[in-house]
Amino acid sequence: MKKFFLDLGLQPLANKYLKEFKSNQIKYKLKIYFDTKSKLVSISKRIPSKIMFDAKYPYRSSMSNTMRKSFKDLASEIKKRFNPRILLEIGSNDGALILNFNKNNVIGVEPCKNLAKITKKKNYKTYDNYWNFELSKKIKKKFKSIDLIYSANTLTHISDLNNVFKSINHVLSKKGILIIEDPSLLECIKKNSYDQFYNEHIYLFSAISVKNLLKNYNLEIFDIKNLSTHGGSLRYYIKRKSNKLIKKTRQVNKQIHKEKQYGLNKFETYKKFSKNVFKSKNNLLKILNKIKKERKKIIGYGATAKAVTILNFCNINKDLISSFIDITPEKINHYMPGKNIKILKYNKSMLKNYHYAFLGAWNFKKEILNKEKKHIKKGLRFITHVPQPQIL
Ligand code: TMP
Numbered sequence: 001m002k003k004f005f006l007d008l009g010l011q012p013l014a015n016k017y018l019k020e021f022k023s024n025q026i027k028y029k030l031k032i033y034f035d036t037k038s039k040l041v042s043i044s045k046r047i048p049s050k051i052m053f054d055a056k057y058p059y060r061s062s063m064s065n066t067m068r069k070s071f072k073d074l075a076s077e078i079k080k081r082f083n084p085r086i087l088l089e090i091g092s093n094d095g096a097l098i099l100n101f102n103k104n105n106v107i108g109v110e111p112c113k114n115l116a117k118i119t120k121k122k123n124y125k126t127y128d129n130y131w132n133f134e135l136s137k138k139i140k141k142k143f144k145s146i147d148l149i150y151s152a153n154t155l156t157h158i159s160d161l162n163n164v165f166k167s168i169n170h171v172l173s174k175k176g177i178l179i180i181e182d183p184s185l186l187e188c189i190k191k192n193s194y195d196q197f198y199n200e201h202i203y204l205f206s207a208i209s210v211k212n213l214l215k216n217y218n219l220e221i222f223d224i225k226n227l228s229t230h231g232g233s234l235r236y237y238i239k240r241k242s243n244k245l246i247k248k249t250r251q252v253n254k255q256i257h258k259e260k261q262y263g264l265n266k267f268e269t270y271k272k273f274s275k276n277v278f279k280s281k282n283n284l285l286k287i288l289n290k291i292k293k294e295r296k297k298i299i300g301y302g303a304t305a306k307a308v309t310i311l312n313f314c315n316i317n318k319d320l321i322s323s324f325i326d327i328t329p330e331k332i333n334h335y336m337p338g339k340n341i342k343i344l345k346y347n348k349s350m351l352k353n354y355h356y357a358f359l360g361a362w363n364f365k366k367e368i369l370n371k372e373k374k375h376i377k378k379g380l381r382f383i384t385h386v387p388q389p390q391i392l
Pocket of ligand 1: 063064065301302303304305306325326327328331346361363364367368371
């Protein structure tokens with residue numbers, strides 16, 4: 001049974017950065033539920049993929065050193081540990097992972113045509129389609145079977161998980177490995193980072209819910225890694241149940257035990273989380289309003305989809321955060337979805353004009369604070385809402 005625990009109000013599509021501000025930009029309800037049987041946390045409103053992931057999708061995986069390094073490290077690990085003949089990536093974005101491999105050994109699947117074009121241009125085999133059974137049949141016909149399938153921050157975006165896993169099962173070889181990587185529900189609850197929820201993030205996985213889900217497809221987790229990316233993610237290493245050659249590591253039960261100890265299998269935990277979210281909203285607004293009263297200026301640093309949830313849930317307008325800065329070409333000179341707040345092109349010197357910077361990209365805190373050391377020395381203060389609203 002699905003039980004409701006958090007209402008984040010009306011939210012625009014998190015990655016629809018408009019060129020002209022529209023006060024009537026379409027908004028959708030963002031309500032979060034916990035399934036008492038499968039332990040899966042999900043949002044209720046499902047928006048068709050075609051509306052969210054189109055030929056103008058602005059999110060680029062390669063925009064930060066942190067993510068480029070994470071994918072590079074993973075590529076070396078995959079080569080050493082699994083040495084796949086062919087690797088298929090579901091949601092290959094701008095090629096942050098696949099470009100680390102020889103082009104003859106990888107296949108990308110990326111429905112956002114503007115992104116697929118980037119790897120196609122570099123002669124990497126890329127299907128600009130949605131991942132589904134039709135596509136898996138096409139791939140199987142051409143490549144027979146795939147011995148490693150990887151997908152980061154993508155499966156949580158696809159409503160029909162049955163179709164996802166049925167299609168994976170169709171192309172994955174008998175001894176094949178599936179690696180999936182997504183934000184960790186445990187980290188989200190611990191850090192009170194409710195901005196992990198937006199209309200693209202249909203699910204927020206835990207090891208408990210992934211384990212339950214995989215049972216239906218005769219797949220099982222054999223290893224888990226905790227990652228610091230995206231504010232705390234889990235990388236699940238998965239195999240077919242029938243493959244007895246690979247042994248399960250201790251990490252799997254350790255993670256599940258940790259999640260159970262924190263109460264991720266109980267509804268009460270989510271009710272408590274919901275209360276903390278409202279507290280966080282009030283405290284963040286207190287900080288921003290105090291700064292406004294002092295007539296000091298705040299800029300948003302990193303025009304993330306996560307920040308869109310914060311702005312719209314907390315009703316933060318231009319009077320509190322006058323503009324955002326970002327390095328992504330697709331976001332620059334556009335407006336934060338749902339808000340009349342413009343995204344400016346990042347340049348180091350413009351930070352001189354602000355007293356405070358709200359960390360929209362708090363998941364890159366280390367990288368950003370390091371980059372802006374000089375401004376911090378001169379008095380720039382960063383504001384974050386994670387794990388609780390504070391001035392750093
Ligand atoms: P993400 O949190 O969804 O990965 O998005 C991070 C956003 O932050 C992305 O739009 C790029 C932006 N960003 C900067 O503008 N400057 C930076 O130094 C970093 C690390 C990210």
